[in-house]
Amino acid sequence: KNQVEQSPQSLIILEGKNCTLQCNYTVSPFSNLRWYKQDTGRGPVSLTIMTFSENTKSNGRYTATLDADTKQSSLHITASQLSDSASYICVVSDTGGFKTIFGAGTRLFVKA
Amino acid sequence: NAGVTQTPKFRILKIGQSMTLQCTQDMNHNYMYWYRQDPGMGLKLIYYSVGAGITDKGEVPNGYNVSRSTTEDFPLRLELAAPSQTSVYFCASSHGLAGGINEQFFGPGTRLTVL
Numbered sequence: 001k002n003q004v005e006q007s008p009q010s011l012i013i014l015e016g017k018n019c020t021l022q023c024n025y026t027v028s029p030f031s032n033l034r035w036y037k038q039d040t041g042r043g044p045v046s047l048t049i050m051t052f053s054e055n056t057k058s059n060g061r062y063t064a065t066l067d068a069d070t071k072q073s074s075l076h077i078t079a080s081q082l083s084d085s086a087s088y089i090c091v092v093s094d095t096g097g098f099k100t101i102f103g104a105g106t107r108l109f110v111k112a
Numbered sequence: 113n114a115g116v117t118q119t120p121k122f123r124i125l126k127i128g129q130s131m132t133l134q135c136t137q138d139m140n141h142n143y144m145y146w147y148r149q150d151p152g153m154g155l156k157l158i159y160y161s162v163g164a165g166i167t168d169k170g171e172v173p174n175g176y177n178v179s180r181s182t183t184e185d186f187p188l189r190l191e192l193a194a195p196s197q198t199s200v201y202f203c204a205s206s207h208g209l210a211g212g213i214n215e216q217f218f219g220p221g222t223r224l225t226v227l
């Protein structure tokens with residue numbers, strides 16, 4: 001069964017600290033993996049998109065990594081800011097493009 | 113350029129009532145989607161459209177209907193509202209198939225409660 005599992009479910013960190021969010025998937029055959037940021041009461045916004053051949057991609061203070069062999073991805077946030085408080089969603093698609101599985105997300109709280 | 117807009121933002125329905133959730137995009141995207149997001153769960157695809165006049169079922173289509181008469185609009189219809197349809201609904205659009213490397217753009221969502 002195609003699944004996307006994210007951990008932790010929620011995380012509290014102090015402003016200025018780094019953190020890493022995890023995503024494990026079983027979607028096969030794999031096409032691409034995306035990370036989204038979803039602010040409370042808003043729709044998801046794309047952070048990064050990675051295909052099979054890419055193992056790292058950055059977007060400002062956000063860096064995503066992908067290990068297609070172990071079917072794992074991580075999202076690293078550097079020097080966190082209060083505005084980073086949001087849910088981060090991992091999304092994996094198969095090569096056909098019609099099977100896209102959304103993870104349940106990690107809820108990040110950044111405290112001053 | 114407003115992106116993807118949705119109306120209403122909030123709605124409370126009684127069991128058995130019907131309503132239409134509106135979605136409009138101004139990016140000339142061919143692909144449009146409706147998702148629902150339940151607490152603690154990932155987004156689930158309800159219906160999608162690959163162009164005007166073409167729609168297809170997603171993972172959880174029961175209890176919903178859609179139409180796509182124009183490129184811009186993709187309304188979602190609930191005919192007989194049930195408590196199980198209490199959720200947050202997101203409309204999205206993309207230039208190409210979202211399962212590929214095309215970025216999906218999401219609307220702000222409609223929070224629906226069925227009592």
